[in-house]
Amino acid sequence: MSSPTTSEQNYRDYTPIHEEFDYTVDEFDGALPEGLRGTMYRNGPGKLDAGGQPLRHLFDGDGMLSMFAIDEGALHFRNRFVRTEHYRKSLTSNGLPYRALGTMRPGGILTNALQFPANVANTSVAMHAGKLLALWEGGRPTELDPDTLDTIGVHDFDGGLTWIGAFSAHPKWDQRTGDMFNFGLAMFPRPKLACYRVDRAGKLHGLGSVGLPVPMFNHDMGLTEKHMVFVIAPLVFPMGKMMGAGLGFRNFIEAIDYDAARGTMIALVPRDGGKPRILHTDPLMHLHLANTFEDGSDTVIELVDFDATWEELNGQLTNAQDGLSYAGRAFGGKLTRLRITPTGRVIHETLSDIQGDFPTFNLSYTARRHRYVYLAASADGNSFPNSVAKIDNDTGKESLHRLPEEHFAHEALFVPRPDAIAEDDGWLLVVTQDRRTEKAGMLVLDARDMVADPLYRGQLRHQLPLTFHGTFTSRVAHPA
Numbered sequence: 001m002s003s004p005t006t007s008e009q010n011y012r013d014y015t016p017i018h019e020e021f022d023y024t025v026d027e028f029d030g031a032l033p034e035g036l037r038g039t040m041y042r043n044g045p046g047k048l049d050a051g052g053q054p055l056r057h058l059f060d061g062d063g064m065l066s067m068f069a070i071d072e073g074a075l076h077f078r079n080r081f082v083r084t085e086h087y088r089k090s091l092t093s094n095g096l097p098y099r100a101l102g103t104m105r106p107g108g109i110l111t112n113a114l115q116f117p118a119n120v121a122n123t124s125v126a127m128h129a130g131k132l133l134a135l136w137e138g139g140r141p142t143e144l145d146p147d148t149l150d151t152i153g154v155h156d157f158d159g160g161l162t163w164i165g166a167f168s169a170h171p172k173w174d175q176r177t178g179d180m181f182n183f184g185l186a187m188f189p190r191p192k193l194a195c196y197r198v199d200r201a202g203k204l205h206g207l208g209s210v211g212l213p214v215p216m217f218n219h220d221m222g223l224t225e226k227h228m229v230f231v232i233a234p235l236v237f238p239m240g241k242m243m244g245a246g247l248g249f250r251n252f253i254e255a256i257d258y259d260a261a262r263g264t265m266i267a268l269v270p271r272d273g274g275k276p277r278i279l280h281t282d283p284l285m286h287l288h289l290a291n292t293f294e295d296g297s298d299t300v301i302e303l304v305d306f307d308a309t310w311e312e313l314n315g316q317l318t319n320a321q322d323g324l325s326y327a328g329r330a331f332g333g334k335l336t337r338l339r340i341t342p343t344g345r346v347i348h349e350t351l352s353d354i355q356g357d358f359p360t361f362n363l364s365y366t367a368r369r370h371r372y373v374y375l376a377a378s379a380d381g382n383s384f385p386n387s388v389a390k391i392d393n394d395t396g397k398e399s400l401h402r403l404p405e406e407h408f409a410h411e412a413l414f415v416p417r418p419d420a421i422a423e424d425d426g427w428l429l430v431v432t433q434d435r436r437t438e439k440a441g442m443l444v445l446d447a448r449d450m451v452a453d454p455l456y457r458g459q460l461r462h463q464l465p466l467t468f469h470g471t472f473t474s475r476v477a478h479p480a
């Protein structure tokens with residue numbers, strides 16, 4: 001039986017956090033496992049107001065980093081807003097200091113025309129070449145101190161990224177070389193995805209680009225032994241709507257259309273810099289890829305297919321402070337595999353009927369065949385992710401860790417046990433939020449036994465609004 005809806009219970013899906021905390025978690029059940037040591041960083045919109053103005057869209061809130069440092073059996077929590085120019089100006093501005101993706105500034109077209117959305121550094125966080133970077137797909141990363149979370153400033157890879165250069169929120173790492181691969185969406189002078197490799201020393205190298213037929217939106221990418229992989233949903237910015245947004249008549253999110261007739265475009269960009277291979281397939285509405293790999297002469301891509309329109313998906317992200325309007329839809333979509341054959345056929349296969357999003361896996365399997373995928377999932381068609389799912393691609397087995405009533409799960413990060421041999425020998429770190437008490441916690445699950453009680457459950461002293469994405473590093477942060 002599904003839980004009551006938000007409107008029936010008036011539970012909040014999104015409760016902002018304005019305070020910045022720093023403490024060792026002293027209320028917990030169970031114990032942090034021996035061998036689990038390091039730091040999980042997470043990023044998301046910490047609050048949905050700026051300069052006293054409510055923000056309409058979940059993507060608009062200022063980025064807030066949260067840190068979960070685990071050492072010697074203890075968990076230390078810290079959170080800090082990213083001190084972007086937007087955040088700093090919003091402390092004294094009357095209303096939004098800059099335009100947001102989904103919210104206009106007060107003052108109509110006079111204050112909104114020819115303004116680009118401000119970088120709010122709110123989508124993901126990466127640790128590379130010793131630098132902790134808050135990522136936002138419309139602009140450059142913001143570097144933070146990995147111990148204190150103090151903001152250091154915009155990071156442009158020593159001039160490698162120009163001032164309009166974007167660096168997306170879903171980089172992937174070559175597990176052998178340590179190179180980080182990523183892309184940036186560029187609209188001018190022609191729409192394209194600019195591809196990058198950042199070497200282990202942190203130097204950025206251009207890898208060519210994928211030309212887009214019209215201005216389009218793309219959120220994620222995959223990496224195989226041979227390719228950077230893009231699955232580009234038919235989310236387009238029609239010229240008229242784009243002009244309207246640029247001139248300040250509408251916001252940029254509303255300028256996106258889902259043009260199913262265009263189908264989905266797949267681009268395989270050779271990692272050695274050759275010409276991209278472009279394919280077309282039936283339209284898919286997705287944001288996130290799981291793993292991608294070469295399987296003989298085929299290329300395999302796993303992603304979460306929402307099987308929804310952009311209006312439905314975007315509706316779930318709009319007016320978040322009033323309660324996310326899920327409109328009866330189950331959270332997320334279904335894990336789906338695309339297999340690209342040498343002749344260019346693209347075979348679609350639904351791997352599981354579980355509804356979820358924020359797919360993760362054992363990252364040491366990046367770019368090679370993996371067996372397990374984890375999702376923040378909706379059990380029983382619930383409109384928010386009340387479970388963590390594990391999907392076994394070899395057997396088709398699905399296992400669910402159901403959270404207590406009215407708790408929802410953020411993205412689950414897999415951390416391998418030291419010296420693990422089996423792919424799933426490790427732990428899932430999951431931030432959860434109790435919608436009734438508005439208190440968050442951090443769970444440690446045994447990834448091999450999803451139905452078991454958590455090995456550890458640390459109770460935070462406050463809520464934690466939905467964090468989109470995070471990263472785990474074996475480096476232990478020392479916030480003091």
Ligand SMILES: [Fe+2]
Nearest residue numbers: 219288468469
């Ligand atoms: Fe994402």
